[in-house]
Every structure is written in structure tokens, then in C-alpha cells.
Amino acid sequence: MSHRLIQLCLALFLAASVLFLPSWLVSSSYEIQWLLQNLPWVLLASAWIVSRIYRLQKLSFMVLVSLASYGVIQWKLQVPLPQGNTELIFWGLCLLAPLLVFLLDVLPEKWIATGRGGFAYALLLAPVALFSMLLSSSAEATHRWLASWVTVLGGYPLPWVLTLMMACYFVISTLIQTRRRDKGDSAALLCLMALGLTCYQFDTPGVSSSMFTILGLCLLVLLMLHSYRLAFFDLLTGVRNRRSLDAVMQGLSGRYQLAMIDIDHFKTFNDTFGHDVGDDVLRLVAQMLTRVKAGGTVYRYGGEEFTIVFRSRERKRCLAALDAIREEIAAYPFYVRSTQSAGVARRSRSQAPKVAPQTITVSMGLAQPRAEDANVEQVVKRADEALYQAKQAGRNCIKADRILNRRPSRRRVAA
Numbered sequence: 001m002s003h004r005l006i007q008l009c010l011a012l013f014l015a016a017s018v019l020f021l022p023s024w025l026v027s028s029s030y031e032i033q034w035l036l037q038n039l040p041w042v043l044l045a046s047a048w049i050v051s052r053i054y055r056l057q058k059l060s061f062m063v064l065v066s067l068a069s070y071g072v073i074q075w076k077l078q079v080p081l082p083q084g085n086t087e088l089i090f091w092g093l094c095l096l097a098p099l100l101v102f103l104l105d106v107l108p109e110k111w112i113a114t115g116r117g118g119f120a121y122a123l124l125l126a127p128v129a130l131f132s133m134l135l136s137s138s139a140e141a142t143h144r145w146l147a148s149w150v151t152v153l154g155g156y157p158l159p160w161v162l163t164l165m166m167a168c169y170f171v172i173s174t175l176i177q178t179r180r181r182d183k184g185d186s187a188a189l190l191c192l193m194a195l196g197l198t199c200y201q202f203d204t205p206g207v208s209s210s211m212f213t214i215l216g217l218c219l220l221v222l223l224m225l226h227s228y229r230l231a232f233f234d235l236l237t238g239v240r241n242r243r244s245l246d247a248v249m250q251g252l253s254g255r256y257q258l259a260m261i262d263i264d265h266f267k268t269f270n271d272t273f274g275h276d277v278g279d280d281v282l283r284l285v286a287q288m289l290t291r292v293k294a295g296g297t298v299y300r301y302g303g304e305e306f307t308i309v310f311r312s313r314e315r316k317r318c319l320a321a322l323d324a325i326r327e328e329i330a331a332y333p334f335y336v337r338s339t340q341s342a343g344v345a346r347r348s349r350s351q352a353p354k355v356a357p358q359t360i361t362v363s364m365g366l367a368q369p370r371a372e373d374a375n376v377e378q379v380v381k382r383a384d385e386a387l388y389q390a391k392q393a394g395r396n397c398i399k400a401d402r403i404l405n406r407r408p409s410r411r412r413v414a415a
């Protein structure tokens, strides 16, 4: 199941739970009500601690906004809205909390991560402090000004204000992320949904405990997905890593083919254009390899070497799939900006003139298990030997190990 699909399921689960969880909560026993009222603290605090451990600054601040919002709802908004400042606080929460989540979402992570998060604290605390100052101000004029805002906002039905606001946030953050070529994360969407649904259904008893409990659970699931990616995927190329390959190899038996792939003269790329260009080449090759047919799965074996595992015994099909991808890589014109060349002064990439397109080629070695193989490592060794032959044969080609039709004799095995 892809990560995007899991994130979509979490968003749908959060949205759907507003329909059944609050009513179930109200009709359940006192103990369950007490548990669900306190669960958001535990879940959101856990999400905050884990996001700090992983240094996910944006997420940790979004969790803080959610925690603070839940605190405001529990401590300040458990009385009828027309009483005292309650309506003002309610509108402050409805407008400020989603705005803060939106700002955290669209600002670059490094702005938030630098200065030990001082910027983010200022960003979060300034509007909240200003709003609290205005609320606690004894000046008659301030109160009248705030009250006039409530009258203006109260004149519009809350669902419309919230829907409009959320739609604006969603469109702007999607546009910004598309411009930055950043896939974004669903944490902001989940926080916005939980805050929006809570404000939207505010007069439904139990809505805040239900929404913030589900939000805490969803954020913890997102963090688990993140740790899974860290453990099993290569950060540079985005394909599965060696740990993932080792785990798969333990379960491999019988019908499979294993290919080792190595980029030709990769050191020359690094030496001529610099390490950054080398990294770009690795990313490009990895992404092109993922298009391999015949059901192959790509892993970064290490350095500039990749492995593809085919769960198939049909050698011809695997060879054809590998050859197609080898040709595709060789035909792809790789443009290097001159600023990326070693020793050239740094300019912005867009301003830099292009140098002639470079050709990248790969060599491949394919092997399949034999009856006498004691373990998968022997198949890897033969694929490596075949790869070595491909290098010897002038690179940019595929070599495969010999297929032995002979089965080991029972007598020899018994001996």
C-alpha cells in the first residue's frame, strides 16, 4: 500500500469519525468519557516527543498548536458561548489555530529548523500573545473593537467562514508545494481537518475529545510511516535500501532472478562535475530503474551499485526488461549546469548556462539460483561476477550467469 494511499485513508478516517464517535462517546460510560477526554493529551504529547526525536520541526510545532487548541477548548470553552469573553475566544481559536498550521505548512522547513526554532516560537506566540493582550485589556475601546469583529463574523454562518478559510489554505499550500516541487505532508491537512471539524461541529458534545484523539492516532501513524521510510528506503535516491534487500533476501527461494547494476565511470562524473552532480546521476538512474518491467523491484545496494530482484524464472523476460531500461538510460541526455562543475563559482542553477548533455551508461549482471546454492549470497556473487564480465566486455551491456540444467544427484547430496 503506497504512503499516499495510507495518508488519504487517515484523512478519510478522521473525517468519517466525526459522524459516529461523538454520539458514541456521549452514550458511553463515565470511564470511557474520561478516557477519551484525556487521551488527546497522551497521544499528542507522544507525537510531539517522537517528532522532536526525528527532528521534524514543522510537525512538532503543528502538534503544539493542536495541543494548545485542545487546552483552550477544555479550559476556556466549556461554558455557553455568549458568557463573558467565550465567544471571542472561540472565534480567536477558529481563526488563529488553522492560520498557524497553514503558516507552518507553507514556510520552508529550514526557516523553522534554524535558530533553535526561535522563529517558529515567535511565529506561534506573537498572534496568540497579541490576541490574549487584547482580550485581557481593560480598555473599553479594545473590547468594543473585538466585539464588533465577533458581530461581523457572527453575521456569517460559521460553516461558510470555515469552509472558505480551509479551501483558501488548501489551494495556497498546494500551489506553493507544487512550485517548490515538494510533495508536502498530510500532517498539516490532518491538523486543519481536526481543527476545522471541531469548530464546525462545536455544539456537538464530545466532538473535541473525539477529533483530537483521532488526530493524535493519525499523527502517530504518520510518524510510524516516517520511521519505516527511514529504515527501509534510501534517502538520496528514494528507492529501497540495502537493509530492505537483506530482509527480502531472507525470504527468497526458488523462482527469482537477481541483477546487479553499476553506473559506468561514475568516479569520472564525481571528479569532473563534483559530488552534487554525482548525486543527481544516482537519483536519475535510480528513478529510471524503477520503471523496469517484468515485476522487478529496485534496491540501492551501496555506492553507485543497484540490485533488481525479479520474482520470475523467465530469464528471457528479465533480460529483455533489463536491456530496455539500459537502453533508455543510455539514450537519456543528462544536462549538467556549469555551476555544478567542480571549481566553478556558485550561481543560481536557473541562471547558469548548460554544458553539453552527458551520456550515462550502466553495466548489468544477472543470475538465478541453482540447486546447489546454499544461500542467496551465492546468487549475488554470481550476479556480481556477471557484472564484472559486462565491465570487461566494454561496459553498457548485460551478462548473465550460465543456466545449469543438471540437478545435483541424490547420492552426492546424501554424502
Ligand SMILES: Nc1nc2c(ncn2[C@@H]2O[C@H](COP(=O)(O)OP(=O)(O)OP(=O)(O)O)[C@@H](O)[C@H]2O)c(=O)[nH]1
Residues within 6 Å of the ligand: 236, 262, 263, 264, 265, 266, 267, 268, 270, 274, 275, 276, 277, 278, 279, 282, 302, 303, 304, 391, 395
Ligand atoms: N556522488 C556520490 N558518489 C558516490 C556515492 N557513493 C559512492 N560514490 C562514488 O562512486 C565512485 C565509485 O567509483 P568506482 O568504484 O571506482 O567505479 P567507476 O568509476 O564507476 O568505474 P567502473 O565501475 O569501473 O565503470 C567513487 O568515486 C565513490 O566516491 C554517493 O552517494 N554519491
